[in-house]
Amino acid sequence: MATEKAKTETLSVEQRLKSLYQLQTILTKIDRIKTIRGELPLEVKDLEDSIQGLRTRIENYQREIQELKNKTVVEKEKINESQAKIARYKEQLDNVRNNREFDLLSKEVEFQSLEIELCEKHLHEYARTIDAKTRDIETTEERLHDSEHILAEKKAELDEIVSETRQDEEKLRVEAQEIEPNIDERTLKAFKRIRQNARNGLGIVYIQRNACGGCFNRIPPQKQMEIKMHKKVIVCEYCGRIMIDPELAGIDTEATAQ
Numbered sequence: 001m002a003t004e005k006a007k008t009e010t011l012s013v014e015q016r017l018k019s020l021y022q023l024q025t026i027l028t029k030i031d032r033i034k035t036i037r038g039e040l041p042l043e044v045k046d047l048e049d050s051i052q053g054l055r056t057r058i059e060n061y062q063r064e065i066q067e068l069k070n071k072t073v074v075e076k077e078k079i080n081e082s083q084a085k086i087a088r089y090k091e092q093l094d095n096v097r098n099n100r101e102f103d104l105l106s107k108e109v110e111f112q113s114l115e116i117e118l119c120e121k122h123l124h125e126y127a128r129t130i131d132a133k134t135r136d137i138e139t140t141e142e143r144l145h146d147s148e149h150i151l152a153e154k155k156a157e158l159d160e161i162v163s164e165t166r167q168d169e170e171k172l173r174v175e176a177q178e179i180e181p182n183i184d185e186r187t188l189k190a191f192k193r194i195r196q197n198a199r200n201g202l203g204i205v206y207i208q209r210n211a212c213g214g215c216f217n218r219i220p221p222q223k224q225m226e227i228k229m230h231k232k233v234i235v236c237e238y239c240g241r242i243m244i245d246p247e248l249a250g251i252d253t254e255a256t257a258q
Contacts, residue, residue: 013230013231015182016183017242017244018248019179019182019183020188020191020203021204022179023176023183024191026172027176027201028201030172031201033165033168036165037165040161044151044154047147048151051151054143057140062137075119075126076119076123082112082113083112083116086109086112089109092105093109187242191204191242194241197240200214202214203241204241206246206251207219207243207244207245208246212241215241217236224245227245228245230245
């Protein structure tokens with residue numbers, strides 16, 4: 001540990017800045033891998049949630065259809081009961097002894113006839129609803145089938161990307177670990193802290209057209225001169241990112257300008 005500390009203390013600011021930019025380049029590649037891989041799991045999760053929702057909807061439709069079928073059985077039983085009562089009342093009408101009994105039995109026949117009409121109305125409503133929900137099930141099953149197909153493709157794509165990028169990411173992490181000892185502990189901690197707070201993960205940026213490459217605020221000529229001298233670590237007064245001149249970063253400013 002003491003040896004590593006002594007080693008970083010002997011390194012010039014120029015060497016530290018150069019190593020820091022190399023580290024940033026590697027970490028940016030890792031961030032890009034995470035971004036590519038990070039979007040797919042969200043898509044897979046959304047599809048899985050959507051599929052679960054479609055399955056639940058189908059189950060609800062099926063349960064509602066079964067309830068309607070049970071109600072249909074009940075209504076048919078009521079019709080059979082009413083028809084039996086009507087037949088019995090009509091037999092009794094043949095043997096009435098007075099007008100009062102005739103009126104009572106006639107009203108009972110009329111009431112049971114109305115009950116049958118009401119039951120038949122319910123049966124028609126249940127049948128229409130069952131047909132509608134059956135069509136809903138068919139439509140939902142089609143959506144479910146399509147979603148399951150897409151999910152299978154997304155999962156295969158995710159597995160392939162994870163398989164392909166895992167090795168690249170591990171290699172990049174090893175490279176990053178090899179560079180870190182070339183940066184003093186204080187600067188490295190500051191760099192990592194800046195990266196965490198930066199939206200794009202950039203902890204060190206080079207000057208672009210006389211401006212900070214992170215927030216694009218203009219840098220005074222005097223400060224630009226200090227950055228080019230590589231005598232100390234300088235941060236942007238606006239965004240707090242560490243700044244490095246393009247030449248030290250290995251950036252071809254002419255090509256970038258084009």
